[in-house]
Amino acid sequence: MTSRTQFLVAVFFVLICFTLISVRTTGQPFMMSAPQLLSDPFLQLPSETSVRVVWFTEFAGSDHRIAYGENLNQTAVATTTKLSRTREDQNSKVGAQTEKGQVYKEPTMRDIWRHEAEVTRLIPNTRVPYRVTSVREDGLNVTSAEFTFSPKPTTGTHLKILLTSDHQLKPMTAANLQKVVETVGRVDAVFFVGDLVNVPDRASEWFDDNRGGALFPCLQGRANYEMDKNGVRTSYSGGELIQHAPLFTAIGNHEVMGRFSRSGSLNDEFDDAIPRAVAQQLYQHSGRLKPNKAATLGDRWLKDNSFNTDTYEEIFTLPESSQGGKTYYALTFGDVRLVVLYATNTWRFISVNAGDKGKYQEPEQDLNNPPEWGYGQHIFEAIAKGSSQYNWLKQELNSAQFQQAKYKVVMLHHPPHSLGGNIVPPYTDPVQVINRDEDGKIKAVRYEYPKQADYIIRDVVPLLEAANVQLVLYGHSHLWNRFLSPSGMHFLETSNVGNSYGASVGDKKREVPTGYEEDYVATGDPNGLDPVVPTIAPLLDDDGKPLPYVASNEITVFSILDTAVGMVSSYRFDTRKPGSEVVKFDEFKLH
Numbered sequence: 095m096t097s098r099t100q101f102l103v104a105v106f107f108v109l110i111c112f113t114l115i116s117v118r119t120t121g122q123p124f125m126m127s128a129p130q131l132l133s134d135p136f137l138q139l140p141s142e143t144s145v146r147v148v149w150f151t152e153f154a155g156s157d158h159r160i161a162y163g164e165n166l167n168q169t170a171v172a173t174t175t176k177l178s179r180t181r182e183d184q185n186s187k188v189g190a191q192t193e194k195g196q197v198y199k200e201p202t203m204r205d206i207w208r209h210e211a212e213v214t215r216l217i218p219n220t221r222v223p224y225r226v227t228s229v230r231e232d233g234l235n236v237t238s239a240e241f242t243f244s245p246k247p248t249t250g251t252h253l254k255i256l257l258t259s260d261h262q263l264k265p266m267t268a269a270n271l272q273k274v275v276e277t278v279g280r281v282d283a284v285f286f287v288g289d290l291v292n293v294p295d296r297a298s299e300w301f302d303d304n305r306g307g308a309l310f311p312c313l314q315g316r317a318n319y320e321m322d323k324n325g326v327r328t329s330y331s332g333g334e335l336i337q338h339a340p341l342f343t344a345i346g347n348h349e350v351m352g353r354f355s356r357s358g359s360l361n362d363e364f365d366d367a368i369p370r371a372v373a374q375q376l377y378q379h380s381g382r383l384k385p386n387k388a389a390t391l392g393d394r395w396l397k398d399n400s401f402n403t404d405t406y407e408e409i410f411t412l413p414e415s416s417q418g419g420k421t422y423y424a425l426t427f428g429d430v431r432l433v434v435l436y437a438t439n440t441w442r443f444i445s446v447n448a449g450d451k452g453k454y455q456e457p458e459q460d461l462n463n464p465p466e467w468g469y470g471q472h473i474f475e476a477i478a479k480g481s482s483q484y485n486w487l488k489q490e491l492n493s494a495q496f497q498q499a500k501y502k503v504v505m506l507h508h509p510p511h512s513l514g515g516n517i518v519p520p521y522t523d524p525v526q527v528i529n530r531d532e533d534g535k536i537k538a539v540r541y542e543y544p545k546q547a548d549y550i551i552r553d554v555v556p557l558l559e560a561a562n563v564q565l566v567l568y569g570h571s572h573l574w575n576r577f578l579s580p581s582g583m584h585f586l587e588t589s590n591v592g593n594s595y596g597a598s599v600g601d602k603k604r605e606v607p608t609g610y611e612e613d614y615v616a617t618g619d620p621n622g623l624d625p626v627v628p629t630i631a632p633l634l635d636d637d638g639k640p641l642p643y644v645a646s647n648e649i650t651v652f653s654i655l656d657t658a659v660g661m662v663s664s665y666r667f668d669t670r671k672p673g674s675e676v677v678k679f680d681e682f683k684l685h
């Protein structure tokens with residue numbers, strides 16, 4: 095035998111031995127790694143006597159169940175569904191792929207199964223231990239750690255609720271949520287006002303981005319996100335929150351995917367949303383769709399050719415309204431009536447020089463190619479007076495459950511009042527203006543956003559004020575600031591969680607276009623309120639003057655609603671000083 099043959103024989107012998115030992119001890123071939131859960135379980139849709147538990151795996155498996163109660167001797171069996179649009183692509187940071195395109199060259203389906211079990215006959219205000227188990231096809235099983243659940247709290251129960259948004263795998267998110275748990279302990283619910291991830295059909299952004307900061311790991315204390323500040327490396331795990339507390343979410347622009355599979359990457363697909371009405375018109379005109387065919391092809395066709403929130407809706411089990419399903423809804427949670435709106439539009443670029451779809455215009459290269467237009471910052475779900483959502487909101491605000499609630503809270507992703515950049519242009523349907531030359535050739539496509547037609551300011555806010563809403567919570571601009579309307583309604587944007595997009599004050603102006611019919615506001619709140627200076631410990635500017643906002647990529651902020659006293663408290667943590675204390679810097683009371 096040559097030495098090479100001897101080596102191969104030796105390797106073969108060792109492999110056989112390992113296999114025999116492995117099969118003997120586990121009953122399974124050794125090459126099979128132990129099954130894993132893709133997420134820890136988390137709580138959804140509690141009722142007075144029940145709660146749902148949801149978790150994910152990368153195998154279909156069988157016998158997915160919860161063990162709960164004293165001694166974990168009760169069982170609830172899960173229903174399993176498969177996520178229909180989750181994929182990875184060349185820009186995913188997942189598994190072995192740390193550089194662009196190492197593993198995935200293009201959007202590729204990723205098989206993920208979702209398990210949900212409902213536990214019933216629970217006793218109000220009583221916490222019960224639980225854990226979940228999934229069994230893989232080969233018979234091996236995996237069990238989570240032990241957590242606790244309880245049904246919906248009754249009126250009068252003192253609750254601490256985390257108010258958060260815009261996690262999006264941003265650098266400070268894991269630190270933020272870790273500090274929440276270290277500062278106030280486990281909360282009773284999480285109100286999340288949109289932008290959970292960046293590209294919702296990219297599975298790893300929810301579950302296992304290899305930089306350690308995906309959505310579920312951060313909200314479940316299983317993140318592993320390293321920050322490097324001034325040469326000091328600190329690893330943050332996020333907070334073990336939603337295993338024990340229900341999560342209620344609103345749709346932000348980052349929950350919405352654009353036209354399905356028309357472009358070469360998931361990021362492009364995210365940017366490729368067009369209005370539903372345009373989709374129908376476009377494809378009928380192009381002859382790719384016979385008149386009335388869209389109706390027969392149904393919902394799926396329309397979503398594939400405009401935009402969809404399918405992954406978001408497949409992941410979460412939320413309260414539903416008859417008109418809006420999960421996309422807008424209301425619920426009572428202890429003393430809180432929470433009204434969740436679907437108020438977000440697609441985000442477009444200021445500059446179209448690189449060929450990007452613009453807020454205010456279409457790029458030159460696409461002028462004579464309407465299927466490539468972005469249609470400006472179009473709104474995904476109508477909320478203007480007369481729309482289904484507006485009518486539903488009116489009805490909700492008139493309901494007994496709403497009016498009798500001690501705390502009336504409304505959350506919507508788009509800001510009514512903000513110093514941030516994303517409040518401009520106004521929240522209204524873009525008005526398209528097409529300029530042509532004598533031959534009818536298109537020379538420019540522009541969009542205007544008439545300020546007097548801002549649907550949030552014109553239609554929604556007056557309804558909320560008339561209904562005595564105490565708190566309007568929103569996100570989208572990634573900063574902390576708050577406002578108080580003359581009627582005493584509080585507005586809070588506590589979205590300086592993972593990063594900031596800055597505050598438009600003084601010399602720091604928003605980028606706004608010139609030569610347009612409308613005047614787009616470059617600094618301050620375009621809707622006329624002055625920001626409130628934090629009541630306890632505002633940050634100071636260079637001259638030592640208190641700042642009425644936090645817009646920082648070093649300091650992260652979280653806010654807690656404490657229903658025992660009706661107080662909303664905001665805290666900041668300086669990630670440059672990992673050992674430093676969390677500082678409560680603002681609080682205000684809901685009346």
Ligand SMILES: [Fe+2]
Binds near residue numbers: 348571
């Ligand atoms: Fe955001």
Ligand SMILES: [Fe+2]
Binds near residue numbers: 346347348507570
């Ligand atoms: Fe947003």
